[in-house]
Amino acid sequence: MPKGKIYLAAGISGLLAVAGIAPQSFAANETVTVVLPEEPPSLEPCESKHSSVGRVLIQNITEPLTVIDPQTGKVKPELATSWEQTAPDTWRFHLREGVKFSDGAPFDARAVVASIERLQRGDMTCNTKQQTLGGVDVQTTIVSDYVVDFKTNKPIPIFPTMMTVVQMSSPNMKLEGASRRPIGTGPYVLTAWNAGTDITVERRDDYWGEKPVVAGARYVWRSESALRAAMVATGEADLTPIISVADANNLETDLAYPNGETTRLRISTNVPPLDDKRVRLALNLAIDREGLKVLFGEEAKLAEQLVGPNVNGFNPDIQPFPYDPEKAKQLLAEAKADGVPVDKAITIIGRNEIYVNAGEALEAMQAMWSEVGLNTQIRMFDTGNWLRYQNRPFPEPDMANLHQDQHDNLLGDATFTAFNKYDSEGVNSAVYDKRVDDLIAKAEPATGETRTKAFQEAFKLLHDDIVADVYMYHMIGYTRVSPRLDWRPSLATNSEIDLSEIRFQASE
Template sequence: MVRDSYVLSEWNVGQNIILKRRDNYWGKMPEVTKATYVFRSDDAVRAAMVATGEADIVPQMSEEFVDNAETDFAYLNSETTYLRIDQFVAPLDDVRIRKALNLAVDREAFLGTLVPEGAVIATHMVPPSTLGWNRDLKPWPFDPEEARRLVNEAKADGVDVSKQITLIGRTNNFPHATEINEALTQMFNDVGLNVKLEMHEVAEWIGFYSKPFAEDRGPRLVTAQHDNSRGDPVFSMVWKYSCDGGQSGLCDKELDAMIAKASAATGSERAKLWKPVFAKVHNDLVADVFLFHMVGFSRVSKRLNYEPNISTNSELPLEQISFN
């Protein structure tokens, strides 16, 4: 029995990939008989390809080229932007400082300016469509006065709040990445912290983001974007928050036990058990500075019947495409 509806017909390195439909496929036969994937790095060129008839779908394009209501779609994609807090190094090991970081960020000010208007302020590492997503969690408010109070309280207790914290950003990680990181740095400094921004290319940045962390490092925040289009928290929470997680900035044995229990559960019990995990990460441990569930933009030819969705960020299901 042939289980795959398409077969790789050609692969011309650096030029295109061609898939063809299997005529002996066992299931419902998709309408698309052949799909050619071409590679174009320039955003302007890719956006123009549908209009010229060179392409039928541009799965991801820049917001600046969205100008045709008949062909252009905006949708909540599976990416979440956030700052990973390294809780192993002072003063970031103090929950008051982590709360201050969250309270210092004016998330609303980014929407419609440096971040697309349709983005959603995040309270989770995973998007709202994920199993067990906790609707009771509320975004951290913008309250710089309370942030300053927490910084001063920590200082009075002997926490060295003057210690320089490095914010590690990745060049072109997402649109306006540099400008967003610059704004965040200013917001943190405005509440009495000492934050310095460093922007790095991906090869250097991953060394800061993933373990093993340097033993002699200072306190760090790392700006990152995480994709979970699979719909299950296990693909995010173990790696990002368990003690052994490759990109975890914390180690909490109680949280580890909660993650393990939720990961092993099934059905409705699995969804139920993930909710308190999300609450502990966001409310109790204040593990990270969550920013936004991001928006994607796609262009689709009017001859196709297909509407992009959260999965379009990582895959293009040919079986779901038909012709008008």
């Protein structure tokens, strides 16, 4: 063996030893081990839009009524077989018969009603409701055992698309906070969750659809990208959905893919000194985004809005903010002369491993802001505590802060971004502007060019006039896959890992 490869192997073995993991041969042929960047805060079906939850849950344990065809972008049947709009505010769905949840309960109209009730519950904030339905309230009516009517508080022409992210769950699941024991119709059932260690799922024998090749999966989590990559390299794990660009150094196992995520720091626009547009603009002008690409890969694209070019409502005329630290200093000096407290500390709310090199990026940005005279401090949280600052009511509403965030819109329409992130009533919004609210309200019931233009105007207003965010990147993901697997990442990989798509390479 060449000396360089001896050193590499020794380094990997040492890294695993430090983590308390012994290198071993590949797992049993029919099972896989997936190493994630963090432990899920729950496995609550109505929280599946959180990537740490969705990677385990979606299409494995739970399933929706409809799905998006990745090739065409069109809505396809899954647990629903067909649907039609019977009134401007009403959709009728016909359900697949002969389907059961893993606890034996039948999937029928009553189960759908229970799932919608779970989504709109009052004891917790369900992010799927907030990020998908936004300000839409849904009433369900049972027409027959396998037919359900959905009536919304306003016309929603893309309602079948909305339902692609609403996970169906057993009516026997209790409404007691965020569940750690999900029960769905999917091909796998949760068998164990050893807190802090692993989660395991096993294939169901009574699944209604095609039997997956993978018999079961074990999910573990390690925060360090290099460790996740090493675990796949040594056979301790079979795949990891996220590694850093620096660790993506093996052409045979490491794959780049557009992961659909856009990163930003949300600005608390109503708290001094961030309530002054000049300060918000200075935050953006002080950042060398081209220089920061070393942390994320040269393929990452500078962001100028929170949706990508594949989304209806994307505005191609918006340009990213340039790197202009001198202009940033000038704006801050002008604001200070007018009495704005620009020396006040601004808190950066970060989340551990929200994406690779998240902490390093914040530290680099903090240094850039210091260069132009801004005083920032970083507070890093695990997912559960970070969510407290993401969702209203905000725990420290008078704190000037920048909230580290990433958002995917894989459904192809800006409605899945605009209300939740920017409307005055949006659960993640720190924007309070009637002009934005009016444009969102104009877009949501509309179709065609009227819908597209209203969303485009809203994004331009948010960027050019309000400066609602510190915009970062349309991201590229990097994953490492064991040579024994026949599997490739897709646009959805950062949010879900469908075990039924995995095959095993033929043995030599």
